Each structure stands twice: as structure tokens, then as C-alpha cells.
Amino acid sequence: MKKVLLLLAFVSVLTSLSAQKVNETVIIYGKDQLKGFTVNITGTSASIVADALNAKLEKEFSLKGSKKKGFYVYENQPCVAFGDARYDIYFTTADVGKKNNQFAQVTLVVSTGNFNCITFSNDPRTSRNIVAFLENLTNDVEKHKATLRIAELKSQLTTLDKERQSLLKDQAKIQEKLNAGNDEIKRLSDQLDKKNEEIEKLQDSYNKSHDAAVKEQITAAVKERQTIHKSHNSTQKSLLSLNKDLQKVKTKLDANQKQIDAAEAEIKSLEHTLEQ
Numbered sequence: 386m387k388k389v390l391l392l393l394a395f396v397s398v399l400t401s402l403s404a405q406k407v408n409e410t411v412i413i414y415g416k417d418q419l420k421g422f423t424v425n426i427t428g429t430s431a432s433i434v435a436d437a438l439n440a441k442l443e444k445e446f447s448l449k450g451s452k453k454k455g456f457y458v459y460e461n462q463p464c465v466a467f468g469d470a471r472y473d474i475y476f477t478t479a480d481v482g483k484k485n486n487q488f489a490q491v492t493l494v495v496s497t498g499n500f501n502c503i504t505f506s507n508d509p510r511t512s513r514n515i516v517a518f519l520e521n522l523t524n525d526v527e528k529h530k531a532t533l534r535i536a537e538l539k540s541q542l543t544t545l546d547k548e549r550q551s552l553l554k555d556q557a558k559i560q561e562k563l564n565a566g567n568d569e570i571k572r573l574s575d576q577l578d579k580k581n582e583e584i585e586k587l588q589d590s591y592n593k594s595h596d597a598a599v600k601e602q603i604t605a606a607v608k609e610r611q612t613i614h615k616s617h618n619s620t621q622k623s624l625l626s627l628n629k630d631l632q633k634v635k636t637k638l639d640a641n642q643k644q645i646d647a648a649e650a651e652i653k654s655l656e657h658t659l660e661q
Contacts, residue, residue: 406424406425407422407423407424407516407520408422408423409421409504409505410492412477412492412494414456414475415454419475419494419500419502420494420502420504421475421492421493421495422492422493422512422515422516422519423490423491423493424490424491424493424519424520425481426488426489426490426522426523426526427488427489428488429488429489429526429530430489431478431479431480431489432478433489433526434478434489434491435457435476435478436529437525437526437528437529438457438476438491438522438525439457441525441529442464446464446465446466448462448464448474449462455477456475456476456477457475457476457477458473458474458475459473459474459475460473460474461473461498462474466514466518467495467503467511467518468511470497470511471497471498472496472497473496473498473500474493474495474496475493475494476491476492476493476494477491477492478490478491478492491522493515493518493519495515503515528658528659531655531658531659532659534655535652535655535659538651538652538655539652541644541648542645542652545641545644545645545648546645548641549638549642549645552637552638552641553638556634556638559627559630559631560631563624563628563631566620566623566624566627567624569620570617570620570624573613574617577610577613577614580610580613581610584606587599587602587603587606588603
């Protein structure tokens with residue numbers, strides 16, 4: 386009866402393996418054939434999956450590994466995800482499939498030493514733990530990708546903040562020039578008003594006296610007024626140009642702020658995902 390129950394349990398596990406797309410496999414390690422488990426992770430490159438799996442083993446389980454014969458290897462170390470023993474853990478990843486239907490294939494081998502690989506036939510309990518570990522790998526990969534994305538976004542925020550500070554400096558410089566230009570316009574306008582009053586008084590005096598000296602004064606004053614006018618017009622053109630420059634900077638600042646807001650919102654969303 387116990388053998389029948391064990392057989393039923395084994396069949397049930399195999400069914401679960403198939404449903405979860407985790408399967409037993411054989412892979413070559415150097416000159417040795419090792420038995421292990423394989424799972425496919427869609428939507429992610431093999432290198433990212435490898436990074437995520439290494440991060441999980443090293444950060445969560447404090448394992449120390451190296452790369453040998455194309456495999457990431459963690460030798461003679463405890464890993465509570467699989468059981469209470471010390472294990473030799475080997476894994477490799479590969480991009481499989483065509484460009485539009487590509488996925489990362491992960492092969493994981495867990496041994497109790499001397500290439501005594503764990504399989505359902507020799508250790509069903511540990512095998513189930515290995516399967517559960519691989520079933521959760523997609524979630525681990527997504528969290529790893531979220532962590533990478535957060536780091537990328539924070540780097541972007543640093544760049545955006547530097548850009549913003551530069552734009553704010555440009556805005557301040559332009560505004561300073563505008564303020565100076567407006568002050569100059571006021572000064573020139575006051576000069577024009579005074580010069581117009583001066584010419585008007587001289588004209589009245591000339592109309593009464595027809596004095597040649599007064600006429601010369603009028604001519605000189607008119608020339609001075611023309612010079613002031615030119616300066617006034619030139620300053621106004623400069624102000625128009627500066628206002629255009631200021632508007633461009635403000636547009637860039639608005640775009641910069643939108644990028645900052647978007648990055649901060651995405652970081653907040655990703656951090657919320659990591660907390661779950």
C-alpha cells in the first residue's frame with residue numbers, strides 16, 4: 386500500500402512539474418552528465434536571469450560561488466530553500482528560441498556531493514523544494530529587474546537634477562539680463578522724454594528768436610535723440626531675443642520636471658512591487 390501511495394505521489398509531482406513547466410533534465414558539465422531541473426523564463430534575457438539567480442543565492446542565502454565550465458557553481462554550502470544538508474549547486478542559463486519568441490532556459494543541478502544529483506527518483510522531498518524554488522524564479526527575476534530599473538531611474542534622476550540645476554542657472558542669468566535690459570529701456574525712455582522736452586523748448590525759443598545758435602542746438606539735440614532711439618530699439622530687440630531664450634529654458638524646465646515626476650512615480654511603483 387505504501388508503494389502504491391508513493392507511486393501516486395510521484396505521478397502527481399510529475400503532473401505538477403509539467404503544469405508548471407519545470408522538468409527534469411540531463412546536462413553536460415565538462416565530461417560529466419548531471420541530472421537536474423529546467424524551467425523557461427519568458428520576456429527576459431538569460432544574462433538577467435543569471436544575475437537574478439546569483440543575487441538570490443548570494444544575498445538571500447549568503448552563498449559564495451564561482452564560474453566553472455560555463456556554469457555558476459556553489460560548492461558544499463547549506464541552502465535552506467532545498468533542505469537541511471550541504472549541497473553542490475550548479476546552474477546555467479541560455480537564450481533559446483527565435484527573436485520574436487525567445488526565452489531564457491535555466492538548468493539547475495543540486496548535488497549532495499560527488500555529483501550525486503538530486504532527482505525525484507532518489508529524493509522526492511528535496512526535488513519538490515527545488516521545483517518550488519524554480520517556480521518562484523519568475524517572481525525573483527521580476528523583482529531583480531525592478532531593482533535594476535530603480536537603480537537606472539535613480540541614475541537618470543541624478544542626471545536630470547544636474548540638467549535642472551544648469552537650466553535654473555541659465556534661467557537666472559537670462560532673467561538678470563532681462564532685468565538689466567528693462568532698467569536700460571527705462572533709462573533710455575527717460576532720456577528720450579527729457580530730450581523731447583529739450584527739443585520742444587529749443588523749438589519754441591527758435592520760433593521766437595530765429596537765432597542761428599538755437600537752431601544748431603536743435604540740430605545737435607535731434608542727433609542725440611536719434612542716437613538714444615537707436616539704443617532704445619537695439620535694447621528692445623535684445624529683450625525680445627532674451628524673452629525667447631527664457632521661454633525655451635522654461636519649456637526645457639517643464640519637460641525636465643515631467644521626466645523627474647515620471648521617474649519618481651515609476652520608482653515609487655517599483656518599490657511598492659518589491660515590498661509585496
